Amino acid sequence: MPRVRFAPSPTGFLHIGSARTFVFNWLYARRTGGTMILRIDDTDVDRNTAESEASIFEGLRWLELDWDEEYRQSERLELHRQTAEAIFRKGLAYRDFTPAGAADDEKPRGEGWLFNPGMRELTAEESDRRAAAGEPFVLRFKVPRETLREIRFRDAVYGEQSKSTADIEDFALLRSNGLPTYHMASCADDIDLRVSHIIRGQDHLTNTFKHILIFEAVGAAQPEFAHLPLLIAPDGSKLSKRRHGPVVSVTTYRDAGFLPHAFVNFICLLGWSPKDNREVMSRQDLIDAFSFEGINRANAVVNFREDDPFDPKAMWLNAQHIMALPAGELADRLFPFLCEAGYKVDREKLLAVVPLIRERIKTLRDAVAVADFFFLEQLAPYDPTELIPQKGDAAMALAALEHAREVLSQTAFTHEELEAALRAEAGRMGVKTGQMFQPIRVAVCGRKTAPPLFETLAMLGRETTLERIGQAIQKLSAHMSAHSAQKP
RNA sequence: GGCGCUAUCGUCUAAUGGUUAGGACGGAGCCCUCUCAAGGCUCAAAUACGGGUUCGACUCCCGUUAGCGCCGCCA
Numbered sequence: 001m002p003r004v005r006f007a008p009s010p011t012g013f014l015h016i017g018s019a020r021t022f023v024f025n026w027l028y029a030r031r032t033g034g035t036m037i038l039r040i041d042d043t044d045v046d047r048n049t050a051e052s053e054a055s056i057f058e059g060l061r062w063l064e065l066d067w068d069e070e071y072r073q074s075e076r077l078e079l080h081r082q083t084a085e086a087i088f089r090k091g092l093a094y095r096d097f098t099p100a101g102a103a104d105d106e107k108p109r110g111e112g113w114l115f116n117p118g119m120r121e122l123t124a125e126e127s128d129r130r131a132a133a134g135e136p137f138v139l140r141f142k143v144p145r146e147t148l149r150e151i152r153f154r155d156a157v158y159g160e161q162s163k164s165t166a167d168i169e170d171f172a173l174l175r176s177n178g179l180p181t182y183h184m185a186s187c188a189d190d191i192d193l194r195v196s197h198i199i200r201g202q203d204h205l206t207n208t209f210k211h212i213l214i215f216e217a218v219g220a221a222q223p224e225f226a227h228l229p230l231l232i233a234p235d236g237s238k239l240s241k242r243r244h245g246p247v248v249s250v251t252t253y254r255d256a257g258f259l260p261h262a263f264v265n266f267i268c269l270l271g272w273s274p275k276d277n278r279e280v281m282s283r284q285d286l287i288d289a290f291s292f293e294g295i296n297r298a299n300a301v302v303n304f305r306e307d308d309p310f311d312p313k314a315m316w317l318n319a320q321h322i323m324a325l326p327a328g329e330l331a332d333r334l335f336p337f338l339c340e341a342g343y344k345v346d347r348e349k350l351l352a353v354v355p356l357i358r359e360r361i362k363t364l365r366d367a368v369a370v371a372d373f374f375f376l377e378q379l380a381p382y383d384p385t386e387l388i389p390q391k392g393d394a395a396m397a398l399a400a401l402e403h404a405r406e407v408l409s410q411t412a413f414t415h416e417e418l419e420a421a422l423r424a425e426a427g428r429m430g431v432k433t434g435q436m437f438q439p440i441r442v443a444v445c446g447r448k449t450a451p452p453l454f455e456t457l458a459m460l461g462r463e464t465t466l467e468r469i470g471q472a473i474q475k476l477s478a479h480m481s482a483h484s485a486q487k488p
Numbered sequence: 489g490g491c492g493c494u495a496u497c498g499u500c501u502a503a504u505g506g507u508u509a510g511g512a513c514g515g516a517g518c519c520c521u522c523u524c525a526a527g528g529c530u531c532a533a534a535u536a537c538g539g540g541u542u543c544g545a546c547u548c549c550c551g552u553u554a555g556c557g558c559c560g561c562c563a
Contacts (some may be wrong), residue, residue, distance in 0.1 A: 007563090008563095009562080009563050011562080011563075041563070043562095043563085044562060044563070046562095047562070047563085096561090098561095100561055101561090112489070112490040112491075112559065113490095113559065113560095114559090136561095137561095138561045139561095140561095158493070158494095161492080161493090162492095163491070163492070164491085166491095167490070167491045167492085167559090168491090168559090169559060171559095171560090172560080172561055174561085175561035176561055177561075179561085181560090181561070181562085181563090182562070182563045183563095186563085201557095202493075202494090202556085202557070203556090203557055203558075203563090204557090204558085204563090205492070205493065205557070205558080206491075206492050206493080206557065206558040206559080207557095207558065207563095209492090210558095227493090229493095229494080229556095230556070230557080232555090232556075234498095234499085236554095236555055236556075237556090238556080238557090266500095269500060269501080269512090270500065271500090271501095272501095273500085273501055273502070275501090275502065275503090276502090276511095277501090277502070277510080277511045277512075278511095279500090279501095279511085279512055279513085296500095296501075297493080297494060297495090298493095298494050298495060298555095298556095299494075299555085299556060299557095300499090300500065300501090301499060301500080302499095302500095303498085303499045303500080303513085303514090311499080311500085311513085312499080312513055312514050313499075313500060313512075313513045313514080314513095315513090316512085316513055316514085317513090319526095323526080357525095358526090359524095359525055359526040359527090360524065360525050360526080361525095370524095370525095419522090422522090423522090426522095432522090433522055434521095434522055434523075435522095436522080437522040437523075438522075438523065440522090441522075441523065442523095445523095447523095447524095448523055448524080449523055449524040449525080450523065450524065451523095451524080451525085452521095452522070452523085452524090452525095453522055453523080454522085
């Protein structure tokens with residue numbers, strides 16, 4: 001059974017790219033009946049924060065993603081140290097006593113550094129003596145140089161890869177403070193946890209050659225590798241909080257009212273395709289369709305803008321998932337957003353409102369603006385001229401409202417009855433239905449764009465409807481007299 | 489600079505030597521219609537460039553260009 005892992009370092013909030021890496025690992029595990037491991041890679045004590053770790057768990061919980069085993073690298077340092085020690089004893093690593101930062105001075109900006117001169121060649125006696133004397137050192141892997149060879153592996157996404165040892169630097173295994181580096185800790189854990197498939201970002205593609213050297217040195221079997229194309233910003237740069245702000249954090253999507261399943265659907269489609277033109281996919285659909293062959297090799301742009309922080313496709317997918325959700329579940333999802341907005345909502349009423357708004361919201365939060373008039377006692381102030389229909393005037397609006405008030409006071413508040421009565425009244429008045437309906441709509445909703453009128457009236461009930469129409473008549477009358485007083 | 493990776497509509501992608509280069513988002517338009525949506529239909533929109541190989545190239549090879557990644561005692 002495959003064993004895969006997601007290994008975030010808690011140095012920032014859960015990033016959209018990290019979330020995608022988790023999802024691809026998870027999909028593979030769930031598809032194959034394998035094991036999903038969450039490993040917190042917290043060996044960089046200076047940069048780790050508790051908030052960051054909390055954000056990772058918070059994000060994963062929101063996404064409704066689970067895992068089967070959980071580890072923390074900081075609790076496994078002894079294993080890392082012992083593994084490094086074993087490599088050292090085999091003569092495949094050496095102590096480098098070059099003081100930290102010393103290389104910075106002579107480093108001619110990004111030249112191909114391979115190792116610090118003099119340190120590889122230190123005799124065992126000399127090395128032991130200096131170490132015993134307490135001189136700090138970093139333990140480096142002794143990459144084969146005398147006899148060059150090609151390190152090879154087959155990536156499940158990028159295909160055959162090879163690199164000459166002549167182009168691989170003597171990377172560090174242990175820092176001078178005794179803590180393992182990422183490479184050491186990661187490989188030691190992957191070996192110990194029997195990780196069978198390493199699925200991670202493409203930024204690790206060239207690191208993989210180093211990791212293979214470690215696997216070989218330890219005598220461990222090589223796992224399968226699958227590197228994922230990176231998520232990038234519209235300008236081609238990598239996503240970063242500093243440059244791109246909160247759009248890279250998954251909690252931003254949660255707070256904006258994305259459905260977790262829609263969000264996962266969206267990030268899966270970035271760099272992966274089921275190849276059959278499907279796009280709106282349930283979690284089970286994704287599990288069933290996932291394969292490494294479907295993963296693309298080019299980086300994918302998250303198409304956000306300054307004025308529109310969410311990728312339009314993410315919005316569309318969210319709307320699709322909202323429309324596909326059973327009414328009861330959608331009501332549950334909407335509930336916290338409406339409560340947070342200060343609306344007085346009860347589940348019964350919300351359940352009735354859901355069918356009226358579900359096609360009109362792209363995010364859960366949209367409901368706050370779209371459904372306000374269902375829950376607010378008092379309508380927000382609106383411009384009385386909104387009551388005036390197309391190709392009509394204030395007098396027409398006033399007449400429509402007064403007639404409507406009359407008719408509605410004696411009509412049953414059902415969709416059919418309301419529609420029949422109001423259409424008939426428009427006919428009697430000799431106005432178009434739209435001219436009749438708009439003033440009523442604005443009177444009860446406070447704006448021109450709203451859900452269909454009759455369902456809305458039925459939902460609101462006679463009392464509220466008549467009250468709001470009465471208020472509209474007052475507003476309009478006041479407006480008319482003010483208007484005519486000003487311009488006699 | 490060295491090494492590695494990548495390149496199809498604006499964006500996400502399909503087409504594993506033979507298609508009028510397909511789908512989706514977004515855009516434009518039409519239909520439906522009590523407004524707004526939703527839905528349906530139509531249109532515009534791409535193989536980075538240059539060489540090969542081949543009867544035939546988005547697809548294979550070489551080069552150019554561009555982008556990204558790694559080259560830390562970060563991960």
